[in-house]
Amino acid sequence: MSTPRSFVDKICPVRAKRERRKEARPGELLAAALDLFVEKGFAATRSEEVAARAGVSKGTLFLYFPSKEELFKAVVIENLGGRFTEWNAEFEAFEGTTADMLRYCMNVWWERVGKTQASGLTKLMMSEGANFPALAEFYREQVVRPGHDLLRRIFQRGIDSGEFAPMDVDHAIYSVVAPMVFLMLWKHSAMVCVDGAAALDPEKYLATQAEVVINGLSVRSGRPTEPGVSSAAPKIEGLS
Amino acid sequence: MSTPRSFVDKICPVRAKRERRKEARPGELLAAALDLFVEKGFAATRSEEVAARAGVSKGTLFLYFPSKEELFKAVVIENLGGRFTEWNAEFEAFEGTTADMLRYCMNVWWERVGKTQASGLTKLMMSEGANFPALAEFYREQVVRPGHDLLRRIFQRGIDSGEFAPMDVDHAIYSVVAPMVFLMLWKHSAMVCVDGAAALDPEKYLATQAEVVINGLSVRSGRPTEPGVSSAAPKIEGLS
Amino acid sequence: MSTPRSFVDKICPVRAKRERRKEARPGELLAAALDLFVEKGFAATRSEEVAARAGVSKGTLFLYFPSKEELFKAVVIENLGGRFTEWNAEFEAFEGTTADMLRYCMNVWWERVGKTQASGLTKLMMSEGANFPALAEFYREQVVRPGHDLLRRIFQRGIDSGEFAPMDVDHAIYSVVAPMVFLMLWKHSAMVCVDGAAALDPEKYLATQAEVVINGLSVRSGRPTEPGVSSAAPKIEGLS
Amino acid sequence: MSTPRSFVDKICPVRAKRERRKEARPGELLAAALDLFVEKGFAATRSEEVAARAGVSKGTLFLYFPSKEELFKAVVIENLGGRFTEWNAEFEAFEGTTADMLRYCMNVWWERVGKTQASGLTKLMMSEGANFPALAEFYREQVVRPGHDLLRRIFQRGIDSGEFAPMDVDHAIYSVVAPMVFLMLWKHSAMVCVDGAAALDPEKYLATQAEVVINGLSVRSGRPTEPGVSSAAPKIEGLS
DNA sequence: AATGAATGAGAGTTCATTCAT
DNA sequence: CATGAATGAACTCTCATTCAT
Incomplete structure (x- = not known):
């Protein structure tokens, strides 16, 4: 789950230092969050589990994202x-x-x-x-x-x-x-x-x-673009 | 949310007048539960709110349905x-x-x-x-x-x-x-x-x-899978 | 579980009428309560269960005994x-x-x-x-x-x-x-x-x-009341 | 209620200073639980009170013991x-x-x-x-x-x-x-x-x-180990 | 007299969030 | 930066007691 040119990279102040490991943190958290949100829904996903799946502690999650809602927003932006x-x-x-x-x-x-x-x-x-x-x-x-x-x-x-x-x-x-x-x-x-x-x-x-x-x-000229298809044009009547 | 021709009503038909209220309770609770489950989902619906919307107290709900899950099952059966x-x-x-x-x-x-x-x-x-x-x-x-x-x-x-x-x-x-x-x-x-x-x-x-x-x-008389007819049959290709 | 000459009979006003059935009520409740208190303890015995075992409704229990504690007291008196x-x-x-x-x-x-x-x-x-x-x-x-x-x-x-x-x-x-x-x-x-x-x-x-x-x-004269037993008098030393 | 030579202490011996508190927690909780269980019984002891007596909040108790029953089991093991x-x-x-x-x-x-x-x-x-x-x-x-x-x-x-x-x-x-x-x-x-x-x-x-x-x-030889005592051997008749 | 529907305080347990280390 | 111990509000479910019928 690579996170190239992530939106989050731009807002997250933690990124100041160029250290490889730290750089990866938010991305790992976002990936873990995406997985779990999709699997269980927003309410049913526990922040601790997100942190655990990203391999960090609960506290760290809140270091990068001030709340579960902000985490979700970041996931939406990212993806x-x-x-x-x-x-x-x-x-x-x-x-x-x-x-x-x-x-x-x-x-x-x-x-x-x-x-x-x-x-x-x-x-x-x-x-x-x-x-x-x-x-x-x-x-x-x-x-x-x-x-x-x-x-x-x-x-x-x-x-x-x-x-x-x-x-x-x-x-x-x-x-x-x-x-x-x-x-x-x-x-x-x-x-x-x-x-x-x-x-x-x-x-x-x-x-x-x-x-x-x-x-x-499509605009149809005098006759259908292709004979036999025009009349068939399967208009979805309900959707109009 | 009225409860017309309720499933529960069918099991126990008419009763004495003094049981009017009691008689109506399960239906009212089921109606309130349906509303809230649909509005908020299962997990996010609090039992107390179901009770409140049905005009009764928290305890009363559990008098009729032994748990939130059973309440939900009853709603599914009813509806x-x-x-x-x-x-x-x-x-x-x-x-x-x-x-x-x-x-x-x-x-x-x-x-x-x-x-x-x-x-x-x-x-x-x-x-x-x-x-x-x-x-x-x-x-x-x-x-x-x-x-x-x-x-x-x-x-x-x-x-x-x-x-x-x-x-x-x-x-x-x-x-x-x-x-x-x-x-x-x-x-x-x-x-x-x-x-x-x-x-x-x-x-x-x-x-x-x-x-x-x-x-x-449909079985097509003329001759199936022939041009001119097939085109008229808007087959949903993805669904097969 | 007979309740002959019960203490409760004396205080319970319900006894006014000489009707057989009603007369038996408090006794049946006391018997049921005794069973359940002994089986489960005081706190863990539910009043409803006492009533049920006595064959009456929950309300009736409180008609005869103003509270669970009073019920217990009556059981103690009775037994x-x-x-x-x-x-x-x-x-x-x-x-x-x-x-x-x-x-x-x-x-x-x-x-x-x-x-x-x-x-x-x-x-x-x-x-x-x-x-x-x-x-x-x-x-x-x-x-x-x-x-x-x-x-x-x-x-x-x-x-x-x-x-x-x-x-x-x-x-x-x-x-x-x-x-x-x-x-x-x-x-x-x-x-x-x-x-x-x-x-x-x-x-x-x-x-x-x-x-x-x-x-x-026992007062022992020169020798035990019965030879061979006196010396054996197994005094419980701890209890004194 | 001190917790000297606690069972838990034995499993995880000395630690850094900053973990002093955390280290002591389970022991303090177990001691509080022992006190209260003995004083009030299992059912009548409220988890919140155990926590309070150990000087922590309700939630903390469940951080260490997943349920009241498990807490009790731990108390039994410990003691x-x-x-x-x-x-x-x-x-x-x-x-x-x-x-x-x-x-x-x-x-x-x-x-x-x-x-x-x-x-x-x-x-x-x-x-x-x-x-x-x-x-x-x-x-x-x-x-x-x-x-x-x-x-x-x-x-x-x-x-x-x-x-x-x-x-x-x-x-x-x-x-x-x-x-x-x-x-x-x-x-x-x-x-x-x-x-x-x-x-x-x-x-x-x-x-x-x-x-x-x-x-x-005790095996008694031909005659009691000590005359006058043998016959006295205060057999507990009821216990056999 | 008898019922049983209704109540609501209170119990165990969970979890987002905080903060000392 | 990172941790994880600690918190407390919130949720489901129970049960003694009340009261209209």
Whole structure:
């Protein structure tokens, strides 16, 4: 669990000294915290256990993070929020059709978030957000808003370039987010809602949903881009 | 939170007037517990608060339910598990095509569960199931298994009657359950993952998903897997 | 568990009506209470269980006895304290040697107390007396003092008649009480201090102890009352 | 209540100065617990009070002992169970007659147990053992069994060496244990069963009982070891 | 007279957080 | 920097006692 260019590195004063060991501390704590938060939830994770898994004492944890809530926020930044600047830059530089951009976006999300532990944080927020309003607010600011903004820019690019028909962008955002949310839940709660093992191929599922959305949004000339597909355009009626 | 046609009410029907209050207690407690469990989760709900919301004291709660876990089980039975016998009977008696049966099933589910507080229990189990194995097991026995069995019977009926092509029934079950799970999450966690309010019409969404599934399973006369038809069948590729 | 001529009968106003059933109530409650107090101790006996064993409801118990402590006092009176008037009378009327009187006294004690449940009350007071000073005081007044008085009178009679040598009567009392206490403990705590089953014949043990005491107290003329026994007089040195 | 030569002290000998306090904690807690358990019994002793008497807060107690029951077990080990290895060694090395060994054994017991607070634990088990089966079992394993084994070895030595006549060793054990049990009760329950203060000299009492047992068990040659005493051998008839 | 539903103080135990070392 | 002993508020569950019916 490497922590390259971590957001926390920037705020944590402990980093003053260049000593290797000490440098690694916050990262180890964040990694341990991520594991445990995802595994047990926020409330049910004991700070002592986080410290123990990071190989330090309880006191040390509070040396780096003033409270359990701040620890959680740091985990969110490290794994989700702090990456948006990088992602935004990546997408600013993207060349190609907006449809490809959307496909790429969803793939990237799956590779860097959905597939990893980090996706558990979203499930966690859905579960416990109501009990920790400060955390929920923080999460919305750091993750939800930037994520939506990124998608919004993609859709706007499509509209501006004439690739996508004018639309209610907020709804469109949602039709991309919904399958992501579903996949995260499926990953982290399978034990409860499914008996059998893996009945779902996440990458295929995501690709299909991407096509559904793209088809639904694309400007169609007199006739479908490809005959036989146009009529089939599987609009998700509920999502509009 | 009214408690209409409560499971408990059915066991002990009418009584003398002076027992009105006592009679009502379990129902009131179950209703209060449902509210709070759904609102805050299992661990974060304090027994005293359940009692207070039902208008009684802490001790009274434990007069009716020997522990918080038993209270939760009673809530699950009352709102989900205990209704399967009734639902099973209803479906045994169903006349019509299996496709209609499936549509009806999903509608009924939405009306009686998805739309109600009860759907919060599923979200709760997904969130906290791992921390309370005994509850997770109980939930699987009382809700997941019967639910899957019911769906299994529907699909089998379709296969037997020739309406549906032979399939992996377990996968099919999952393609029906997935959108339900998604809707429950959307309902109970909207605050976290969505900015705007209602971007989703659950009934339409569910109807669309129903058609997707039905199309995917139906025996097609013309000639299956042929271009022009296949394209119309919006197969969810990820779900297989 | 008959309750003949109960002390409680005299104070309990409920007895006004001559109805058979009601008449029996307090006695049944006292019997149940005795059983449970002896079995579990005072603190660990729940009032509800007493009521249940007596076949009445919790409320009824408090109708007859204003508190658990009063219930206990009534049990003590019923089984121990209230019998002293009768026993005193019996001993006032005793004709025969004082040695026989003492033997008879110990036998009677064994038959009517030691052997019965009632002996458990003494063990109970030794165990929990310190935690319930009011009960301890009551027990001393109602049981210990009258018991000691009775023994004192016996010894005094022996001294007055010349059968016993002058002695410290309080110590003598103690040498009679000690084996009784020991037997009660042995009966009610055997499970803890003994592995094997019955290694002790209480009646023989008591008879032996009686002889020890009598021998120790008796005036001996030039030679023992009976040759070969006198020298054997197994004085208990520690008890003096 | 000082904790000299504590069992715990033996496991972790000297440490740095700064750990003085921490080092002393378990001993202080055990001492406080012993005091209170003996004074009030197990159930009636509140954990918070144990902590308070040791000068720490409620939470600290549970830092050292995971539950009240474990605390009690530790008290038993510290004061009784843990000393048997030492005692056994002492007796293996004993040189002299078995009669002397038995006398020594009873003296040692009185000095190191009977006279001390520790004897209150036995009284406690007799009172509350039935309500806490796990504790009773532990006590039997740690104290009753090793104690009986030690006595058994003594008697067996006497038989093997020809000092004692063949006997039912289990009964013999009991005749030694009985006066010990009685003395412990007398010590800790005096307030209830005796009016006057010290009517009993425990050491004399114990010495007398020792002679009774030794006389009862000893092999007598053709004629008593000493004329006039043999016939006097004050057999405790009840104990057989 | 009898019930049993209701109460609420109090017990054992947990855990985020502090701070002397 | 790092530790881990110490804290105390908070939580679940118990049970003697009350009182409307």
